Amino acid sequence: MASAVNSKQTAVNGEVPSRTQPCGPCDKSKMENKVAVVLGAQWGDEGKGKVVDLLAVNCDIVCRCQGGNNAGHTVVVDGKEFDFHLLPSGIINPKCTSLIGNGVVIHLPGLFEELKKNELKGMKGWQDRLIISDRAHLVFDMHQQVDGLQEAEKGKNSLGTTKKGIGPTYSSKATRNGLRIGDLLGDSAMFEEKFRTLAANYKRMFPNLEVDIDGELARYREYAERIRPMVRDTVSYLHKAIGEGKKVLVEGANAAMLDIDFGTYPYVTSSNCSIGGVCTGLGLSPRVIGDVLGVVKAYTTRVGDGPFPTELHDETGKLLQERGHEVGVTTKRVRRCGWLDLVVVRYTAMVNGYTSLCLTKMDILDTLQEIKIGVAYKLNGKKIEYFPSSMAELSSVEVEYITLPGWACSIEDVRELSKLPEQARNYVKAIENFLQIPVKFIGVGQGRESIISTGEA
Structure with a gap:
């Protein structure tokens, strides 16, 4: 695949020359x-x-x-x-x-x-x-309660968070009143003082918040001993x-x-x-x-709210959702589905510098007679060369597609690149040629054995 792409041999890690002395943090050979x-x-x-x-x-x-x-x-x-x-x-x-x-x-x-x-x-x-890590921050139950309360306050403008307390915990980290694993395993009196202060801060912001401070402290004393060896x-x-x-x-x-x-x-x-x-x-x-x-899904999905330029509100979108079992592992919410958006992937490739790609869930497209790929955005009739930061702009873009013939047969049992139908190989080539990044793996089923190695990158 991707003969036009400048690819290099990849391993999970390179090899290190044998040494007699341990490496320091600034040792270049390391x-x-x-x-x-x-x-x-x-x-x-x-x-x-x-x-x-x-x-x-x-x-x-x-x-x-x-x-x-x-x-x-x-x-x-x-x-x-x-x-x-x-x-x-x-x-x-x-x-x-x-x-x-x-x-x-x-x-x-x-x-x-x-x-x-x-x-x-x-x-x-x-x-x-x-x-x-002893530096990792702790998510408390009160963070999760606050997450839900903040979402409720936003009403129709809610962000669709998982309500797992992640945002409030990172906020505590940024405002420097969070507690870390190291605090839990350190001075217990200091941990208790910080915990009570954090709870009091949240109680001031959310008077209806209920926190059993003594119960939580007792529970975390037990957790401290369970987690200490790790x-x-x-x-x-x-x-x-x-x-x-x-x-x-x-x-x-x-x-x-x-x-x-x-x-x-x-x-x-x-x-x-x-x-x-x-x-x-x-x-x-x-x-x-x-x-x-x-890692790129062969089509696009998203959970929760927010713009989604290639989203499908028709039978094809429903088919992708049903065949792909598109329900969130964490939230159990049904995922929104749409065509593969290479404008998105090209943008994230700029930020992340992918050296290769893994294309997953290609088998979900097996029943489609034709498949579309989003390759450009237009705003007010003009093609744009950037990914919009404004949600108003992103919600208004018109997507330009290319249409490829589907392979209309099952590829679930295929384990070699050469055994994929020509139309499926062409789908992969179209992605590689657009992004100029080689596809190293292709997923065609659920298990770890259902990944085809292309021999690239």
């Missing part, structure tokens, strides 16, 4: 070992979890760098479905360490519930393979691992179009889900970032 990153290239729900699960087989460490349990990743292994919200998807791999970085906001009750649910499904040995300084841990040649993979949560700076603001999440969030959310230098794999 930088030969690069961290690989997987990022969502649209509005989320692209299938990042499955891609991470596939790549984690060859990794030593898989990291989450931002977001919280507002994310939802599904991984299917041997016909069994695992749902992850806070945990890196790589935790399924028994040989892989999973790391939750400083940029993640953690709801401990949710984390323990998630661990228990996946344990019951067969996940084993996570106690020895889960590491949590907590460490993840910055030095990661840099040491990279210096030793360990293979590190970063799993971005949410997606680029939900990034608080570059997404469709204000219909976004509260963190940087683009490449910058990888550096700040893990304490990594840009110099150690290697391959950046953008």
Whole structure:
């Protein structure tokens, strides 16, 4: 595929020359070992979890760098479905360490519930393979209540948040009255004082807010002992691992179009889900970032409110929703569906610098006689060369499409690129030629075995 694209051989990480002395943080030879990153290239729900699960087989460490349990990743292994919200998807791999970085906001009750649910499904040995940053901020139940109250105040102008308390927690972090994992494990009297102050601040803003302060403090004393063995300084841990040649993979949560700076603001999440969030959310230098794999669904979906230029309100949109089982893992809300929008993907590629792509859920298009791809926006009849930051502008754009013939047959059992129907290969080529980025993987089904490697990038 993509013979016109200047592609290079990619591994999850490069190799490091053998050394007799440990690497320091400024040692240039250390930088030969690069961290690989997987990022969502649209509005989320692209299938990042499955891609991470596939790549984690060859990794030593898989990291989450931002977001919280507002994310939802599904991984299917041997016909069994695992749902992850806070945990890196790589935790399924028994040989892989999973790391939750400083940029993640953690709801401990949710984390323990998630661990228990996946344990019951067969996940084993996570106690020895889960590491949590002492710098990560805590999401309390009161953050979640405040999230709901703030949404209710907005009325018809609500943003459609997951009400998981993510926004209020990041707000606490920015206003410097948040509490971190390190606070929980430190001086208990100081933690209690900070917690009471935070609760009092919220009570002033929302008089109807109910917080059982003593009950919560007792609960968190118990959580502190349960989580203590997993907590460490993840910055030095990661840099040491990279210096030793360990293979590190970063799993971005949410997606680029939900990034608080570059997404469709204000219909976004509260963190940087683009490449910058990888550096700040893990304490990594840009110099150690290697391959950046953008995950692109073969059509477009979004959950919640906000402009969606290629959205389909017809039978085709309904078909995509039904065939794709487009219901949010976290919110259980039905996802809005539309044609693939390459204007969106080109924009997020500018921000993230994808070195290759994974195209997912191509099999959902199997029954269509023809397929459209959005390739340009017009505003007031004139083609625009930028992605609008104004939601009023984005809501007013007219999408220019190209139309390709569908393949009108099932590709679910195809495992080699050459066995895909010509029309399906042409669909992939059209994407590569427009973006000038090679497609490395093609997803044609639910399981990890349903990903075709193209041999590119």
